[in-house]
Amino acid sequence: MKITALKTYLVEPRWLFLKVETDAGISGWGEPVLEGHAETLAAKIGELEDFLIGRNPLMIEDIWQSIYRNGCYRGGPVLMSAIAGIDMALWDIKGRYHDAPVHALLGGKVRDFIRSYCWIGGDRPQNLEVEAAALMARGFDCTKLNATRELRMIDCYREVDRIVAQMGALRDFVGDRMDIALDFHGRVHVPMAKVLLKELEPLRPIFVxxxxxxxxxxxxxxxxxxxxxxxxxxxxLHSRYDFKRVFETRAASLINPDTAHAGGISEMVRIGHMAEAYDVAIAPHCPLGPIALAASLQVDAVCQNAVLQEQSLGMHYNGSVDMQDYLVEGTGFDLRDGCLYIPEGPGLGIEINEEFVVKQALKGHKWRAPEWRHADGSVAEW
Incomplete structure (x- = not known):
């Protein structure tokens, strides 16, 4: 079997899908996207096309290493996101070739389902109680939200009090019915991070x-x-080499690499097992599309230390187009009581509605991260 074509599809709301075709009539899907840089990733996949056509798609590790080590420049968000999408598609092909889910080819699953969470509050947190109530009504007992809007390197205590009051009101509303994860999103600098951690500690966030x-x-x-x-x-962070410092310095109790950014299923499993040796949990980052989520669930299936799975169902970025729209009806994700069940179908375990993908790709997208500024006009961290 040989790879014959790589086709990319720029689709709303901010995703890039990849289809890898073979001369055996078996195709696989990947999601090689980097939010706000989808066209860059499409160009990178095109650049790799002549490198991959003619290769045996079942030789996943050899292909991974060949792309990663070819040339003197390694790592980084663009290369590793491109490798990620290709790696997902190759595992999808291999699973379909053997009529088995990816996790069966990786040693078999260690769990049947994983606890999941959805976002509330948008980029600048608002309507938290209403959105938390809606999630609980759907069976979720965990959510994540941005803890703060833009914040100066050293801000005033009035802003600290506002943040704590807003987060405190949410905690009072949900009580112990829902765990709350807070995202500082890198928009908080060291001086304010220390202040906020102290002030937020009594609210018992599951992680920051x-x-x-x-x-x-x-x-x-x-x-x-x-x-x-x-x-x-x-x-x-985009590879196991990036995570070495995290583990060695004990900087985190939980890691959330993204299967679409960190070298795909192959590298994510390596990172997950590496984390286990340091007693660190893994909760794959995935505010993306259905292919990335399906790939993440394959990782969750085989990593003993996987504890949570992010997903983008109904996320504020998605607008009128959501994950399930890109799947053949009846082949979507099994979501029950806030938990995602591990797919048992061949490959990634989902079926892409290619007709809808092609239609959406005719529209494409130009998603960019918002540009924020402080009151004095200086650029703020988003």
Whole structure:
């Protein structure tokens, strides 16, 4: 069997899908996207096309290593997201070739389902109680939200009090019926992160994600010693080599690498097993499309230390087009009582509605992250 074509589809709301075709009539799907840079990733896949056509798609590890090690430039968000999409598609092909789910080819699943969570509150947190109530009505007992809007490097205590009051009101509303994860999104700098962690600790967040920018791992390690709140990092780290410092410095109790950004299923499983050796949990980041989520669930299936799975169902970025729209009716995700069940179908376990994908690709998208500024006109972290 040989790879014959790679086809990319830029689709709403902000995703890029990849179809890898073979001369055996078996195709696989991947999601090689980087939010706000979908066209860049499409170009990168095109650049790799002549490198991949003619290769045996079942030789996943050899292909992974060939792309990663070809040339002197390795790692980074673009290359690793491109590898991720290709890797997903190859595992999808291999599973379909053997008529088995990916997790069966990786040693078999260690769980039947995984606890999941959805976002509330948007980029600048609002309507928290209403949205939390809607999630609980759907059976969820965990949610994640941005803890704050833009914040200056050293801000006033009036802003600190506003943040704590808003988060406190949410905690009072949900009580112990729902766990709350907070995302600082790298928009909080070290001085304010220390203040906020102390003030938010009584509200018992299940974790705080990107308490500072992921380039500040040493500072994160110091903050981890300062607080009892588990800290999480990973969506902006792209390989096991990026995670070495996280583990060695004990900067986080939980990591959330993204299957679409960190080298795909192959590298995610390696990262997950590496984390297990340090007694660190994994909760794959996935505010993306259905292919990325299906790939994440394959990782959750085989990593003993997987504890939570993010998903984008109904997420504020998605607008009128959501994950299930891209799937053949009746082949979507099994979501019950806030838990996602591990797919048992061949490959990634989902069936893409290719006709709808092609139709949506005719429209494409131009999604960009919002540009924020402080009151003084300086650029703020989003």
């Amino acid at each position: 994600e990107d308490v500072v920018a992921s380039s500040q791992i040493d500072a994160m390690a110091d903050l981890a010693k300062f607080t009892s709140i588990p800290l999480a990092v990973g969506e902006r």
